[in-house]
Amino acid sequence: MTYQAPYKDMQLLVAQAYQQQGLDALESLDGFDPELANAVMEEAAKFAAGVLAPLNSVGDMQGCRFQDGNVITPDGWQDAYQQFAESGWIGLALPEEFGGQGLPKYIAQPVNEMWLSANLAFVMFHALAQGGSEILLAFANESIQKRYLPKIVSGEWTVAMALTEPNAGSDLGALNTKAIPQQDGTYKIKGQKIYITYGDHDLTDNIAHLVLARTPDAPTGSRGISLFIVPKYRVSEDGSLGEFNDVHCTGIEHKMGLHGSPTCSISYGDQDDCVGELVGELNQGLMAMFVLMNEARLSCGLQGVALGELGYQRALEYAKERTQGTNSQGEKVAIVEHADVKRMLLEMRSETFALRALGYQIAAQIDATESAVDKTESNQIKKDRVALLTPIFKAFATERVNVMAGQVIQVFGGMGFVEETGVAQIMRDARITTIYEGTTGIQARDLMFRKVRGDQGKALTELLADITQLASSFESDQVFAAMAKETQQVVTKVTSLLDSHLLNSQGNTSSSDATSLHAVSVPFLEAMGILCCTWQLLNVLAYQQVQENTDESYMQNLRALAAFYGAYRLPSAMAALKVVENAGAGVSEYEF
């Protein structure tokens, strides 16, 4: 059986995030309640299982092809795209003004998770449409918005983000695609871009490229980058399609995973006839990118959750079917009866569940900040919380899903290494998630330097206080007292590291200190990831215990899941913090 949405977990976590973030009190979200969320999720679950999931292995095995300058997507992609667009899924969280449904993020989150689990390679275009639209909404002039947004929201056109160049990857300041101003206010674009997801394809008539480029007199580095909208075919005033805009796909990458998603090299202006329009202010391109980046990072973290769920489902199904070995009575048993296989399944399930909870809370918190009537201090605290959690969610969820994907194969044994079972695809597809949208190293640096040191640890301290408070409510619980205590110990350790290492007491850090800290930023993020998962699992228990109509056997399992996480994974947080404390200076000792 292919993927089935974990409807029950989703429903529970969606309703909880909605309540806990106070969305029920927001007038602007009137009618967008969990009841609607359930109706939408139910239909999305059908579509994910019925249309997208069956194409996942087709995309992997067949991949995209590049023929005569054109990209051909795998069999079934065109039909599925048509259905996806016609069903209105692209505009789910986009404004009604441009044809979307304007649903809040807390409803979009579980729906997106379903798409990502069912067929990650296919739905890459969706996050691009969402992020691209948000950029245009925030920065583009009315004329661009009117001509492009309705087509993007309806799925008639797709969006491509052209950032990377051969010499400008994580360091975008190094890019040198040119934008030459023309008399009519437009720009002539010229340059080469690589790694452009859905940069070219056979799904739609037109593709709107959002291209980062430099004008002739722009400052060097990242302060001289501007954003342009560059269509594959020109768009006239009334929105109709004009002539070819000199945007050529020069090839697609042969990748380790995500074979169904075309990763294109694009050449703009080979014939000096590629026209672009400025989006936002000159030299403010990176600012627009930050809007996209936050969105993309949260979406990428959700990919970790989604692939973790897919892997867990496959592993569980196999473990229940495969008989091997005997139990203590000498009877042949399915491998799910073996304690070590249980352990692997529980590691996958507990962390995926906790990260899903975290992701849903973040989405609901964004809804809360965006809809808040008073833009006061408490709203800023919420925004800072989201900013703090974003790199943790992105990097931790994607790093962990790589470990989980290995465990899925481990559960399958030799059959997992055989392509026929399809689980190797999960590992190959997952591998890019720690790299794109900012590598794990970049997330960790963002966390440590910008999010923690940047505000003198204020947001982190607030988070730690919340976690402490929650943990203390479990202090006298028979089962969870030890876990609560250990959580408190981790919090205490982070707090002491904050004083001794993370925040320099005088505020003037020497460069060697910064290097030492940078060297342990990933272990720090890992510790925070585990702590946040613990927090979320305890939060679910605390919340669900006081709800009515809870399903006792399900709750019993959730308690077991949280207890498992406390016993198996929480100690790793302390170990990682010990690394943060001691290992930083060592990296400078070795001569490479």
Place this chain on the structure above:
Amino acid sequence: MKILVGVKRVIDYNVKVRVKADQSNVDLTNVKMAMNPFCEIAVEEAVRLKEAGVASEVIVMSVGTTQSQEQLRNAMALGADRAILVEAESDVEPLNVAKAFAAVVEKEQPGLVILGKQSIDSDNNQMGQMLAALTKRPQGTFASKLVIDGDKALVTREIDGGLRTIALTLPAIVTTDLRLNEPRYAKLPDIMKAKRKPLETLSLADLGVTSKAHCRIDKVEAPATRSAGIKVASVDELISKLKDEAKVI
């Protein structure tokens, strides 16, 4: 022409069905429920007739618990215009459901009633036939094709060994088989619109129906698990086993 369509809330076909520990029934607590697949086909057929201009209004109706609203909303997201929920405890017997439908047929006077041939939970396959008898309307069951031709409904039925097409004089009752159509996926904007479509809630008493129990469930058991097969050494052994042990030849 109005079309009345029956919708039943049943256990989702993906859910592994479990029997309650006391064997009194199937365990439905906290399992995912969904629209009966044959009812989905009935809704789809009605909506297609409306899209083709044959029908003017599609009314969906369910007899069941308050939660059946979810399935009625789902049917409206697929294109039905309005819904009637007759609230009742779960497990209403087919004859009682048929009586409730007969009362609504009397009130709404639909030109066509389309129902699933059976529900995947109790597999009774009775309601359509009972409704035809109660309303004295002609019936075409197990439809794999439906064509409305003037005042006739041409129903192609799946029968043993082939297909049989019959002409019914409208108004009539049709029950759907699996191959009648492939239901669509609801579109997101239609899911949103379905929230605002009218849903009328009635009780059995409102329709003058008294729910009467005609049968009693003594015990529910899970099917016996299949035992392992054996290898036979020769054709002769196979034949003798089929004769003497399985007693099938």
